[in-house]
Amino acid sequence: MRILLVEDDPALGRAVREHLALAGHAVDLVGSCADAEAALRPGDHALLLLDLGLPDGSGLGVLRAMRSRGDWRPAIVLTARDQITDRIEGLKAGADDYLVKPFDLGELLARVQAVARRAAARPEREVRAGEAQLNLDDRRARLRGAEITLTAREWAVMERLLQRPGAVVSREQIEEAIYAYGAEIESNAVEVCISRIRKKLGSDAIDTLRGVGYRVRP
DSSP: EEEEEOOSSHHHHHHHHHHHTTOOOEEEEEHHHHHHHHTTTTTTEEEEEESSEEETTHHHHHHHHHHTTTTTOOEEEEEEOOOHHHHHHHHHHHHHHEESSSSOOHHHHHHHHHHHHHHHSOOOOOEEEEEEETTTTTTTEEEEHHHHHHHHHHHHHHHHHTTTEEEEEEEEHHHHHHHHHOOOOOTTHHHHHHHHHHHHHOSSEEEEEETTTTOOOO
């Protein structure tokens, strides 16, 4: 597996790189946010090991930028910050794991392998609907790069449609998804909700098959 290690301590960086290399991993080492951004853009790395205290900024900025552009490659934060609030901030920014310095290199390798296994087993949660891009894990939607806010009911409809992208979902099946929120359902609730979603995500996000139902355009 090719790994990007972002660490500004040369001695620690070399030690981590050598230990992971002995386990058969290819590790590229950079020491700044700018170099990390440049290395991540081509998409060559399968996993990111990220220090937070970098000379040109916080590694959390790199992580947030990754996630905001739909890059969900696994990331493990490596930092000397050991407060619970720091861990929460890292996880909320999109980290898959968090390891506090000083750490054992054997534990690091075990965590790398565990995170990689989880990523390989995880179904695709970043999906497209027309020109819109949706992440079902954290309920974030974007249209041509702009963040779009969907209501809980609109997400319920989209999640039902995206259970099988391209498959037709009947009006009754979508109503069941709306009922899960305890709302009083009116006769045209589905039509109104679909109309609102199209206004937000674009008219090509959802197809109507008259008399049959709806589907996310494959």
